[in-house]
Amino acid sequence: MDILISGGSGFLGSAFSDEIIKRYRTQAKEVHITWLTRDSSQAHPDNITMMTYDELEKTERSFEVIVNLAGTGIADSRWSDERKKHLLASRVKPTESLLAFIARRSIKPKLLVSGSAIGWYGTQGEQPLTESSTFKTDFSHRLCDEWEQLALKATEHGVPVAIVRTGVVIHPDGGMLGKLLTPFKFGLGGQLGDGKQIMSWISRDDWVGAVIFIIEQHLAKKANAQQDSDSTANDTIMNDTIAKTAKDAPATVYNLTAPNSVTNYTFTKEVGAWLHRPTFFTLPSPVLKLMFGEMSTLLIDGQKVIPQALLNAGYQFKYPTLKEALENQS
Template identity: 75%
Template sequence: MHILISGGSGFLGRAFSDEIMARYRERKKALQVTWLTRDSNQAHPDDIAMMTYDELTKTDKRFDVIINLAGAGIADSRWSDSRKEQLMASRIRPTEALLAFIARSRSKPKLLISGSAIGWYGTQGDKPLTESSGFETDFAHKLCDDWEQFALKATEHGVPVAIVRTGVVIHPDGGMLAKLLTPFKMGVGGQLGDGKQIMSWISRADWVGAVIFIIEQHLADYNNSQTTNDNSLKTTNDTPAMVYNLTAPTPVTNHAFTKTVGTWLHRPTFFTLPEFLLKLIFGEMSTLLVDGQKVLPQALLAAGYEFRHPTLMQALEVK
């Protein structure tokens, strides 16, 4: 099997690459992973192949699965108009490049997995949200929805699509948690706003495990993949498209998250950042911090995926 990954060197792509290659080595099965990059000199593991976007326009290589993860971090800086344009372009342009490759390929991939986020649902408080739920319109929804709609164009070329709407990914080595560790270790960690907002999270190991599960389940059922279920997406053709919420089955309030991290680090969590201050500091982006979403992984659970880290403490204690 040959897998092409945009964003392969990132927090999720690298962990996915390591895990799936380890699994295939253990099974003594052939696997090639290629990272799609704009920098031909980018450092990478010896067992990972590299391909630039320019090379993608010319290659006749066949990829069984394409994973589309490229995109600037939505919480990395304040949402100015120029930043919003950057966030959109960093997702749409790589997706367009992959679609152009798919369109001209004589041997089509068997599956495109394309990234998205639970921001697609918009701000809906503590209302339980599954793959069949609707949305509230805001910038996060538009960003995710535009990205998803571009990816779904792959079905026009007969390529099935799986959209993965990811929650807050937890691992001590990176992501949001790494940014929080310093203040928590200094004893100045605390809840955000009133702490009642729901945080839908997933351990990085379960994110990786879920994506591998989706790939293997789809490839095993490839000839019978025309079925419709609760996580099917509407397209203009008969090629299947699915959506999966990549979140743990146990979302927590920000207050519970704060207390759990404090317990894990053996540090106090007395401080609170009031909502008005968060809005003053982060502007529109503060919605990511003060407005909760209770997003549940109904499709994964129904398909039989078993979470390695169903509780937040289990995710924090990963070595």
């Protein structure tokens, strides 16, 4: 399997690359990973091929799967007007490049997995949110929705799309947990606001496992559908009729969150217990708003997001509870 990844060197892309290579080699299956980059001199593992966006415009290579993860971290700094423009551009430009590649190639990818976030739903408190839920409009929603709508244009070229709306990813190598380790280790960890806000999280192992599951499930269905199509085509030829082929391909949304969300209070206590450190401190909501401005909504306002599509598809979570996820980190 040939997989092209934008954002491959990031917190999620690198873990996905490592795991699928290890898993497929254990199963004696071939897999080849290519990372898209703007810097041809970027350091990378020996088993990864690099390709610049300029090279993508000219290449005649085909990829079975494209995984689109490129995008600047939404919580890395305050949301000034310029920052908001940058956050959007960092997602839109790579996606546009991938769409141009898809449109140009005669042999299309079998699947585009495109990143998004549970911010698509907006802040809705304790309301359970599945993939069929509606949204509340705020900056997070607009950012995610514009990214998603652009990626969905791949279906116009006959390429199925899987949108993965990711929650807070738990792993000490990065993300929210990585940023919190230092203050927690110094005994400065504590709840944010009143601590009642819901946090929808997923272990990085399960995020990687879920994306591999989505890819393999889709490719298996596509292979079965192709067999049925070949059979139908043979019948069509025998009957001297012309089969009509739909141009648009299917699109599916998946919430990549664990099935057991927690309050910020519970998250704080679990992390403190895992590190064997006290968690006496509290950062009140007004202080968070003063420190982070509009971006403080990511810390103060909760979302209870349910991974209904994954559960319905039969995905088995490796770490369904936060305690399990923390205790199994290295």
